[in-house]
Amino acid sequence: MRFVRWLRLIVAASIAAAVVATLAETASRTTINPFNFFGYFTIQSNLIGCVVLVVASVSRPDSPRRDEAILLLRGAATTYLVVVGLVYAVLLAPLGAAGGVPLPWANVVMHVIVPVYFVVDWLLAPDRHPLPWRKFWIVLVYPLAWCAVVLVRGATDGWVPYPFLDPSSGYGSVAFFVALITLVVTAAGAAVWGLSRVPAPGTPASPRA
Template sequence: MTKLIAVTRLAAVTLGVVAIIATFADTATRATINPFNFFGFFTMQSNIIWLIVIAITGIVVLRGKKQTSLLLLARGCATAYMILVGVIYNALLAGQEGGVALEWANNVLHIILPIYAVLDWILFADRPPLAWKRLWVSLIYPMVWVVVVLIRGATDGWVPYPFFNPATGYGSVFAYVLAIAVLTVITAAVVWALSRLKLVKLEAKGDALRQVRR
């Protein structure tokens, strides 16, 4: 079962990598690619972060090794980011500019992998509860990303999503920044809570099995 979980994770990683490469190749046929723009989207970066983390997790599990506390924390954060990708895109950007032109790849990066990330976290409970005192770590990447986006928007004028466009007014922009920060904390808190809920269920199941064996 453990090997099957690891293989499933590596299959998801393969799908994600193929989707990103296909998107890059498709974009290159229509325009000259600026890598800072192509990889500047929250979707791309979050998917890459999650793919790297889940690939390492899959390899570690496949080799029968123990996941480190740092890797487990990274999994929790990456899962939260993937949930944000799915929620923000489907709530605000679906059908507008900001998606991936290649439809199947767009679905993989914005729908399929975010859903899989949640299911992986809930169903494959090979992790202990995440410490609440480390919840703040989940804010580091999104806030760094926002700062870079705001700097680029104010200098070279490039923004990854229309709601970050300075032309809409910085009041509106910072309202979205605050919303992203709050949504990140809420999403991460849900992920942190799920790490406890599943572990409790597993422990209860284990106790029941021990009683049956007696």
């Protein structure tokens, strides 16, 4: 587990470096609007992932409730970053859209490397046990809140983080993509919750929850 903890800290540092470098690069070209810069699902999900990795690395489980809380955070972060990777690969990369990360190496870190790492960490790290389905709703809170804020901003000040959420394309199209994002988050979350029941290599099977 010591190797896993250090690896998580290294990945967390990589996320922080990518976000800071992107912020600096953007600031060198234009005035930073923090509500815009930090409004991207990619940026927010990576920051969530960074915090979760640090918490999972430095904490020592001292109660079943604390252990479950950390695992729920990991499960949620893994879900969001899987969605980041899928949306980038399917919707943004074909359009040549940077998705809020115009710096090439930082784009690769946040859209490719980090999502892949979270999946590998979820599958192979030994500090995992079955997540309770009764708490699956937790994974949907942040994405739905994010969509709501984006829709309000798109209808008021006109800013949207991704072209497929632009109201100028028609609210029917926007509604379709919001529904699609919700479906993808639900499916990704269900996969993460389901995989929590698959024992990591070298660990005994856990009882179902």
